[in-house]
Amino acid sequence: MAGQAALADSTTDIVDALVMKGVLTEEEGKLINKGHTSKTKVAPVVKEKDGAFILESANEANSIQLTGRMHLDYRASSLDSMDLGPAARGDDRDTASMADQFELRRARLGVKGKFAKDFKYEVVGNLPGTATVDIAYFDWAKYDAFQIRGGKFKQPFGLEELISSNNMTMMERSYLDQTVPAKKIGLQVMGTPTKGMTYALSTYQNNDVERDLVGDGYASGAGRLTFNFAESMGDKESVLHLGVAGLSATSSAQPTTTSQTSGSADGSSSYGRANINAFRSAGRGLNNIFRGQIGGGACTTATYSCPLEFGAKVVQNAVGLEGIFARGPFKIMGEYSRSKYEADHNGGQGTGSTNVSYDTDTFYAEAGYFITGEKYADSYKNGVFSSFKPKNNFDLDKGELGAIELAFRVEGFRVEDTNLGPSGLGSRLQGSLDGSGTTNGTKSKADTYTAGIRWILNPNVVFKVNYAYTSLGRNYAPLDVSTWAGSSSSGAAVVGSESLFMTRFQYMF
Structure with a gap:
């Protein structure tokens, strides 16, 4: 853009000098300058911001920018060397989550920009494995106070969820984030009606491709209201x-029939079951430290003898509270959410129905401090933290370190008020439980303590180190080495806690 302006100015100066020396008449000079100006007004402009390049029309009404991110993780688990006994399965996702491993956590490419001045858009794809659409939406953004968004985007519930994975302090989000809708297809109205205030209200469906006769469509909705008193x-x-x-x-x-989702509590019969929700330990550690399932009774080969063949309807109602206090290089951030889950299967021509319900409480409190002096307020925008810029980018020759943040987080979940409905139909709870997985009133919980360092070398490169310790409410055997939660197979190890050491190298533009 500066080059375009300099070229325009130099050309005009040359023409004016030629007019002053009598080489050109004033009319000829005006004609040349007019023609040159008309060309510069239509030429696209290339801008650069934080290592990203933006192609923008001369009238600033349209633009396009290439975006991307790559997060490479390493995770070492204290459970990796445990002897799980002869019943363990190395190919199972529950015990596989206990392994030390490298993981390409995220690799995404996308484009974003604006068109016709008042519309914005963003489309991002996930590259690892089978390529999928991460987000794809457009905004009508003419006014700050009222905007409309349509497509696939993050739903307005959960402060942590709404902070980009590029900009989180810790490597992974808390247990609370495992109960939020995250990215769904829908419509949303949003805005900043006054300084410091934001609001958003959405309606969405739970599946990207609608397949279900019951339970989805536009029966879901979320809303969020925030206010920053300091702003x-x-x-x-x-x-x-x-x-x-x-x-x-x-x-x-939808019902599943793997060895981890079928089978009664005593192993005497086979049930069709569907998952309601589940928790994984913080830091993407051990899978299914709690899982709730709805059953449909014993399944046979007879047509329609298992009602769960028709699927189950799950209803979640939740409320959340969030807060941030930050002053200079210090912050405290926290959230609390309470959800009520209720499930029943759709029946169809089955033999009856079963209802399951329980409550979950999730929470976290996180403290952070930039030892290099950066201010958290500089990155706060529209109700979330956005990208951080170091006061000085990392440069060994100049002795600059970039930005270094120290952080600590306490988090947990609680499952209470469990009701498994009629007995003998196969509904159950699994994981770390204080009672039988088929008994009403059974509870589950876990607490995790995480210490972390975030080193922001420059706006494009970040390195993170986390150590997380998880304490389960009760010992249990991982799901694939036990017939059901609360028991242990011959030779199986019993898990009561987990420690994870994690690192991440991330690049984004």
Whole structure:
């Protein structure tokens, strides 16, 4: 853009000098300058920002920018060397999650920009494995106070979820994030009606491709309202953020028949079951430290003898509270959410129905401090933290380190008020439980403590180190080495805690 302006100025200066020396008449000079100006007004302009290049029309009404990210993780688990006994399965996702491993956590490419001045768009694809659409949406963004979004995007529930994975302090989000809708297809209205305030209200469906007769469509919705008191008072050194959110979601849970989802508590019969929800230990550690399933009674080869063949309807209602206090290089951030899950299968021509319900409480509190002096308020925008820029980018020759943040987080989940409905139909709870997986009133919980370092070398390169310790409410055997939660197979190890050491190298533009 600067080059375009310099070229325009130099050309005009040359023409004016030729007019002054009498080489050109004034009329000829005006004609040449007019022709040159008309060309520069239509030529596209290339801009650069934080290592990303943007191609923009001369009238600034249209633009396109290539975006991308790559997160390479290494994870070492304290459970990797445990003897799981003869019943363990090395190909199972539950015990495979205990292994030390490298993981290409994210690899994405996308484009974003604007068109016709008042519309914005973004399309991002996931590359690892089978390529999928991560997000794809457009905004009508003429006014700050009222905007409309349509497509696949993050739903307005959960402060952590709405902060980009590029900009999170820790490597992974908390247990609370395992209960939010995340990225779904739908419509949303949103805006910043006054300084410091944001709102968003959406309606969405739970499956990208609608397949279910019951449970999806546009029966789900979420909303969020936030206010930053510091911003409203003009305080640029602080963040004083409070927010509330709610959701009501209806989805269909499909039955599965793997060795981990079939089988009664005593192993005497086979059931068809569908998952309601589950928790994985913090840091993407051990899978299914809690899982709720709805059953449909014993399945046989007879047609329609297992009602769960028709799927199950799961309803989640949740409320959330969130807050941020930040002053200069110090912050405290936290959230609390309570969800109620209720499930019943669709019946169809089956032999009856079963209902399962329980409540989950999830929470975290996180403290952070930039020892290099960066201010959290500089990265706060529209109710979330966006990208951080170091005061000085990493440069060994100049002795600059970039930005270094120290952090600590406490988090947990609780499952209470469990009701498994009629007995003998196969519904159950699994994982770390304080009672039988088929008994009403059984509870589950876990607490995790994570210490972390985030080293921001420059706006494009970040290195993270996390150590997480998880304490389960009760010991249990991983699901694939036990017939059901609460028991252990011959020779199986019993898990009561887990430690994870994790690193991440990430690049983004």
